Amino acid sequence: xxxxxxxxSFIIGAYGAAFVTLGALVIAIVLDDRKQRRLxxxxxxxxITRRSSAKRRPAAAPTVxxxxx
Amino acid sequence: MTFSLNNLANPSRFLSxxxxxxxxxxxxxVILLVIGLYQAFFVAPVDYQQGETVRIMYIHVPAAxxxxxxxxxxxIAALGTLIWRHPLADVAAKTxxxxxxxxxxxxxxxxxxxxxxxxxxxxxxxxxLTSLLVLFLLYLGLIALWQSIDDPGRAGxxxxxxxxxxxxxxxxxKFSVDWWNTLHQPASVFRTDGPTIDPSxxxxxxxxxxxxxxxxxxLHLIAMRAEILRRRVRVLQQTQVAQAALS
Numbered sequence: 001x002x003x004x005x006x007x008x009s010f011i012i013g014a015y016g017a018a019f020v021t022l023g024a025l026v027i028a029i030v031l032d033d034r035k036q037r038r039l040x041x042x043x044x045x046x047x048i049t050r051r052s053s054a055k056r057r058p059a060a061a062p063t064v065x066x067x068x069x
Numbered sequence: 070m071t072f073s074l075n076n077l078a079n080p081s082r083f084l085s086x087x088x089x090x091x092x093x094x095x096x097x098x099v100i101l102l103v104i105g106l107y108q109a110f111f112v113a114p115v116d117y118q119q120g121e122t123v124r125i126m127y128i129h130v131p132a133a134x135x136x137x138x139x140x141x142x143x144x145i146a147a148l149g150t151l152i153w154r155h156p157l158a159d160v161a162a163k164t165x166x167x168x169x170x171x172x173x174x175x176x177x178x179x180x181x182x183x184x185x186x187x188x189x190x191x192x193x194x195x196x197x198l199t200s201l202l203v204l205f206l207l208y209l210g211l212i213a214l215w216q217s218i219d220d221p222g223r224a225g226x227x228x229x230x231x232x233x234x235x236x237x238x239x240x241x242x243k244f245s246v247d248w249w250n251t252l253h254q255p256a257s258v259f260r261t262d263g264p265t266i267d268p269s270x271x272x273x274x275x276x277x278x279x280x281x282x283x284x285x286x287x288l289h290l291i292a293m294r295a296e297i298l299r300r301r302v303r304v305l306q307q308t309q310v311a312q313a314a315l316s
Contacts, residue, residue: 005121007186014125014179018132021178022284025171029292036298043305048312 078156080297087290094287101280108273116270125183127273130258131281132175133201137239139169139285140204143211144236147229157293159225160300162232163215164292168285170208176201188252196245197253200238207235221300 004011043049109127116123143165149158180198181191192198211228218224246255257265264271 003121004124005115007120007122010182010186011121011124014182015128017178017182018128018175021171021175025168026288029168029288029295033291033295033298036295036302039302040298040305043302043309048305048309 080156080160083157084294084297087294091287091290091294094283094290098280098283098287101276101283105273105277105280108276112269113273114269119187122183122186123270125179126270127277128281129176129179129183130274131278132172132179134278135281135285136169136172136176136201136204137242138282139165139172140207140232140236140239143169143232144239147232147236150225150229151233157297159221159229160293160296161289162211162228163221163225164296165289166208166211166215166228168288168292170205170212172281172285173201173205173208177205193252195251195253196249197242197251200242200245203238204235204242207231207238210235 105127109124113124113127115121119126143162146155146158146162146165149155150162177198180201184193185191211231214228214231215224218227243256245251246253258271258274266274
């Protein structure tokens with residue numbers, strides 16, 4: 001067992017705070033990425049696609065006239 | 070295939086690049102974190118002055134490198150938005166701000182938890198700590214600005230100006246310990262005459278620095294991908310509404 005001395009609570013607290021903060025950040029970013037991919041896939045499944053995508057897939061319709069990044 | 074940053078200016082190419090790189094970066098981050106934490110707790114010796122409390126340094130200092138480096142990236146991206154009108158500069162800056170805020174929060178919290186047993190106080194208004202708090206507030210200000218303006222183009226330009234003004238804080242943070250008499254110790258790693266830390270403590274610090282850097286790049290790539298997709302979704306939803314109104 002690793003002994004952390006008389007200031008163990010400060011060391012554990014620091015690592016715990018970093019773990020919680022960065023862990024929450026990871027979860028928030030990954031969930032947002034999944035949500036946007038799901039929304040885009042849902043729109044494309046309903047035939048709403050970008051003009052550039054429509055050129056690659058001529059059968060898809062309707063298409064949009066603006067492009068986003 | 071030749072690789073260049075110009076290729077990544079195309080959002081579709083960027084998405085393809087991110088999709089390839091993200092799994093490898095995730096693996097690298099986990100490996101570096103495992104090695105770094107093992108070295109920090111089981112290999113690195115106890116400091117002769119700080120005792121076991123020195124182990125807080127292995128998250129505090131790498132978080133500081135990433136927290137400040139992230140703001141430098143936002144400032145460069147702000148130039149990309151205002152001068153070169155790079156299509157991904159605004160996306161890069163917007164998605165970096167919450168990540169930088171989280172790492173800066175880690176700096177402040179771990180620093181306070183180190184300060185109490187070492188200095189006898191959680192907080193003191195010295196130049197280093199105060200300028201780091203200003204960095205955290207700048208991140209929050211940038212996030213609030215992006216949230217308050219609906220049009221991404223306008224929000225990006227406004228945030229770019231604020232980011233460039235706030236960049237003056239970076240040299241203040243770095244040199245605050247030299248310019249003013251601070252409770253915070255002076256630089257001990259990146260110095261013109263070399264690090265003053267023993268290699269047995271420096272090696273785990275650099276491994277953890279690599280782990281935090283890999284984590285930052287990983288999260289930034291995922292967040293940029295999500296932001297690009299969000300803008301595409303927004304345009305498609307607007308189109309859908311327009312089509313419904315016409316029919």
